[in-house]
Amino acid sequence: MGFIKILFLFFLTALVFSFSVEAQQIPSFNFTTADGLPNNSIRSLLIDSRGILWIGTENGVSKLENGVFQNFYESDGLGFNSCWAIAEDKKGNVWFGSYGGGISVFDGQKFHVFTTADGLADNRIRHFYPYQNKMLIGTEDGVSIADLETFEISSILSSIEKSELNYTAGFFEVDDRLFYSTYRSGSYEIVWENEVPQTIKINDWLPIYSVSVENDSLLLADKGSVKKISSVDFILGKAPSHSFGQSIFWKSVEGLKGEKYLLAASTFSKDGGVFLLKDGQMAPQNEWFGVTSNFILSGALDQKRELLYLGSHDKGLFQIRLDEVIFYEELDGAEVKGIAGEESNLGILSNQGLEIRDSLEGTNQVELGDFKKVQAAYFRDFPSKIPKHMDGFFELDPSISAKDIEFYELHFEGNSFWTNTNIGIFQLDLKGVFLAYLPVHAFSIGFTPDGKLLETNPYAGVRIYSDPKNFVFTYFEPTDSSTPLQISKVVKGKTRNYLASVFHGLYHWDGENFFSYKNEGIWDESKFKTLHYLKDGVLLAGTEFGDLYQVKIKPNFEILKKWPKEELEGESILFIESYQETILVVAELGLHILKDGENRFWSEGNKSFKRVFKSAAKIADQLYLGLDKGFYIINLPKLLAQEYPPLGLVVTELKVNNKPVNADNFNWFAYQGEKLLLTSKENSLSIRFKPTGKLNEAKLRYHYRIKPDAEWTAFSEEPLVELPYLPSGNYQLEVEVLDYFSGKLTQISLLEFSIAKPFYLRAWFIISMICLLAAMVFVLYRTRLNRIRSQSQLKQRLTEIKLEALQSQMNPHFTFNAINSIQYFILKNDTTQALAFLGKFSKLIRITLEQSSKSQVSLEEEISYLSQYIEVENSRMDHRMKWEINGDALERQKEIMIPPMLIQPLVENVFVHAFPAEHPNPELMISYEIISSTQLRCIVQDNGVGMHQESQNRHDSKGLKMIREKLSLLPGYRENSFEIRSDARGYTVRVVIFYGEN
Incomplete structure (x- = not known):
């Protein structure tokens, strides 16, 4: 307990008590040229009906959407880069007043410039004031009026004094009466006499840097304070007596709850900034808002997003949250290790x-x-x-x-x-x-x-x-x-x-x-x-x-x-x-x-x-x-x-083959065109888009697909779709947005487009090509067919010539054998047999001559010819040989057509080589069998002694060689189309013959 007492005594004397509450601030962000502003000196601000923040600077106009700046300069059509005033008319056009280059009116697509040549009193613009179907323009010297229907501009001649002290300090209305104040030329009422505007001076009090209405009073900014006077007294010409503040305020802006903020920037000291007007006093808000500039010239409230924007003369744009969701306390820059209690x-x-x-x-x-x-x-x-x-x-x-x-x-x-x-x-x-x-x-x-x-x-x-x-x-x-x-x-x-x-x-x-x-x-x-x-x-x-x-x-x-x-x-x-x-x-x-x-x-x-x-x-x-x-x-x-912001997407930039589409398809920075129809060569697209809605809390990711049945791409923070070298077809670009703040996915159909087929894939071209190709094929076919026919005819004629030559070789061979037979009978003094043989021989010669001139004969004719030939040859053997011609082909022998005299040499070989004189029982069997729809097999079989090598070689060199050659000239010939088998039981020859039908 002793140590605890020491602690108490020590801290009764040593502990320092501080009763000041640390200053808190609401979150703010300072945008500068490093973030995309064209200039850090901001003269005017406007939140238009579309939620776009317009920023007028000393060197260009900028718009801010979703934290992204887009800047406009004289090269983009702006009349002059220095912009001191911005307003929106009832038709949604945005007016930019420059200090030296007149007025630029943006209609959603382009700027229209108006200067003194168009009726302006002065090219140096101080204020705009939308009034009924007109836009009042306060200049450095005088007031002009623009008709919103015709955009004709006229100036109130009585408001022009050719003085540098006559610039317009502001417009205001009291009881449906219209007034304006000047810097050092007094305050006036604008009235119309016979539709011609005139000015009536109501008060000489000066100087007035700016004027603002508060309930039934006016707030007038002079050299170093704010003067407050009732509107009625001021109109009656009375001078203000109540004074507060110590700087020059240039503009007032309302907060979310209707509170009024005065924006000040002194030309003589650094006592400006943003002030809350409360109970007739100006409470400084720079520290609460986190605003580090003492030269605030303009402001705008985004009621929808609960954001206040302040434009400074030296430090760019300040964005302040007014939703009272989050507060920040710097705590002298200390690192906070823990909070409890x-x-x-x-x-x-x-x-x-x-x-x-x-x-x-x-x-x-x-x-x-x-x-x-x-x-x-x-x-x-x-x-x-x-x-x-x-x-x-x-x-x-x-x-x-x-x-x-x-x-x-x-x-x-x-x-x-x-x-x-x-x-x-x-x-x-x-x-x-x-x-x-x-x-x-x-x-x-x-x-x-x-x-x-x-x-x-x-x-x-x-x-x-x-x-x-x-x-x-x-x-x-x-x-x-x-x-x-x-x-x-x-x-x-x-x-x-x-x-x-x-x-x-x-x-x-x-x-x-x-x-x-x-x-x-x-x-x-x-x-x-x-x-x-x-x-x-x-x-x-x-x-x-x-x-x-x-x-x-x-x-x-x-x-x-x-x-x-x-x-x-x-x-x-x-x-x-x-x-x-x-x-x-x-x-x-x-x-x-x-x-x-x-x-x-x-x-x-x-x-x-x-x-x-x-x-x-x-x-x-x-x-x-x-x-x-x-x-x-x-x-x-x-x-x-906080509610989830409803999200939308609009296309802000569209390029086809790296070239922007016509600007007429865009209005207020959003693509308004219908379905995009592209040629076959226009097949690469670049599509940049932006989200719409209350997005100050949103953190978004995007992915897309171009067909309903296609896979989604990976998520990306970049609102950009690149589609290179697409094939022809119809496409529906769908983008799915993941909002991290709401945790929800929103699917949006962004753009519909089609890419035409190349001419070579179109129906008319394909049909033409098919017809042309068919014609070419037909011509080539006919030419080829004629050529094949010619070649076939030539080949056929050559084959016939060869066959005829072979037959001419075979006929003398047969004649020689027949003469030998007749000689045999004569030598035997068998006149009767010789005459009978000669009769048969002459008939056989006549048939041979007939068939030799034909390329094909019926199987019936071939069998008849073989039968007569066998009878002639058998007569030389005293009719000792038994022979027979059979087979299933005989049933169709009248229909089947085959080359003539193909088997005769084989039969002749049987008589010449198969049976010596001492052979006891010579036999010859010839059969014709159908083996397919185009082939038949002929088998010549005897029971003779076969052939010795010597006689075989001699035979091959004559009759059999001619048969092989003749077969090789016929269609369908193969090596196994002609087979010979010789053994002790006799001699067998198999011939496969391709046949036709009569």
Whole structure:
């Protein structure tokens, strides 16, 4: 207790109390030329009816849509680059007033320029004022009026004074009466007499830099303040008496709730900026809005997107969120390590110390030196109580200086704050007074459900302190397999603690024992980075590699849901919190909002987050995100109540074969054409598009397909479709948009187009080519056919000549044999036989001569011829030889046509060589058999003595050689068409003959 008394005495004298609340600001973003602006000096702003922000600068006009700038210059048709005024008429045309080049009116497709040559009073434009069907134009000297129907411009001659002090300061209406004020020429009412505008002076008060209406009063800006006067008094010529402010305001703009902001830029000092007009006073808003310029000349409110735009003279464009969803506090650039506490007592732990904010008593600051003094005093006064590394404590270096103190975590437990550092664990009360100190180095600590401190050592187990002040604890050694090691996060449930290890999985403490889910085989996931307890035994666990699990611990372990890394942005999960039924997951790139199956993502892509996340805590209805510099406060009810923006897409750029399509197809930067009809050579498209809708929260990804049955491409952030070298056909370009903020997919039909077939694929060309090809084929066929016929006829004639030559060779051979037979009979003095033989021979010669002139004869004729020939030859043998001609071909012998005299030489060989005189019983068999529809086989078989080699050679050189040659000249001849077999049983010849039909 002695040490605690020392702490109280020390902090009663040493603690510094600060009661100023740190300045917060709403998120803003500063656009400059580095982001695409044409110039950082902005003179005018306008949000048109299409939601486009128009920006008039000293060097060009720019439009901003979805964070993308498009700039316009004189080369694009603008009359002059310096733009001081912008307005939209009731027809939607946008008017740009330049300082030196007149007016440029944009109708959605191109600019139309009007100057003094068209009736303007002066080419230096100060203000526009839409009025009925007219546009009032306030110039450097005088007022002009443009007719919106005809665009004819006329000037009010009485308003022109040929003076540099006569520039228009602004227009205003009171009770349906129209007025304008000048810088130093007074204020006037504009009236129409016989449809001719005239001016009537109502007040001489000057100078007036700008004029604005507030209820029934006018706000007049003079050299260094704002003058307020009732409208009626001013019209009556009275001078204003009420004055406030200290700068020159140039414009006023309303906020989301109707509040009025005055925009000031002094030409004499740096006291300008943006001011809130409240209770007749100007409250500076630069710090609240995060605006760093004191020269604000213009402003515009995007009511739909809840954004305020401010144009500065020196630092470009500022975009400010007015939705009150997120606030930022710089905290002097400190890195916020942890946030804990209650709504009324908030602790903010940074690398500069601990700040405790009491909603009633103010702020208490505990500096780094205060922590060091407590640690040093303990080591000095209680050296015997310093734990040793060998006793299982993580090593602590007491020589660490105050500036090198490293804070790990901040906890709020038992109505006090606890923080673990590299010089020990500290307990402080709500006023920042130290209550306890433990000389223990711990990266991760927690508290049991009954309020006991739980300290983890990466390698040496866990201690649970029943009395931290007196260093009373229970030690769980690392040798026990259930003791947690290398713990990254400790959370508290209703009856248990849950501990996440970076290498050993999940543990819990049930009040008596530790339990390892991995070692017990329940859950083998090893690497965890963070945990969050929901309720009723449900736990959220983020792994080292970016997966998120929702698990039910009791009564039985169950994985309820898993969000794989691919569904979560970033490489890993930093922190997990919850609000009502919503899970909040903080990753490197933003905040995931998980609820009812939806996965919404709020990211730095919408320029909300621009820092590195260091800590997170949900307190009441707010989510605190500690950053490398300061912290964010997110209003969770408003964030979750935001509606999903309905998305649309329009084509903003369309190129065919790298050439832009006709600009007449575009209106207000969107393609308005119907179905795109392209020629066969126009087959490469480049299509750039943009989303439409309330998109300040959206982070979008796109993929597309060009056929309903085609596969989708991979998602891309670039709103661009490149389609090179497409084949002919009809196409429907569909784009699917993934909105990370809503977590929804929207499918949109973006463009319909067709590519004509090349001429060589068109029907008329194909039919013509088919006809031409058919004609060519027919001609070639006829030519070929005629050639084949000629060649066939020639070949046939040559064959016939050869056959005739062969037959002429065969006929003398047969005649010679016949004469030998007649000679034989004569020598025998057998006159009767000789005469009979001679009769048969003469008849046979006549038939031979008839058939020799034919290319084909019927099988019947061939058989008749062979029969007569056999009778002639058999008569020489005294009719001793038995012969027969048979076969199934004989049934069709009148129909079958074959070459003549083909078999006769074979029969002749039988009589010449087969039967010597002493042969007892000579026989000859001839058969004709049909073997196919075009072939028949003739077999000549005898029972003679066969042939010796010598006689065979002689025979081959004569009769058989002629038969082979004749067969080779006939169609279908093959090597096996003529076969000879000779053995002791006789001689057999097989001939395959192709035949025709009569």
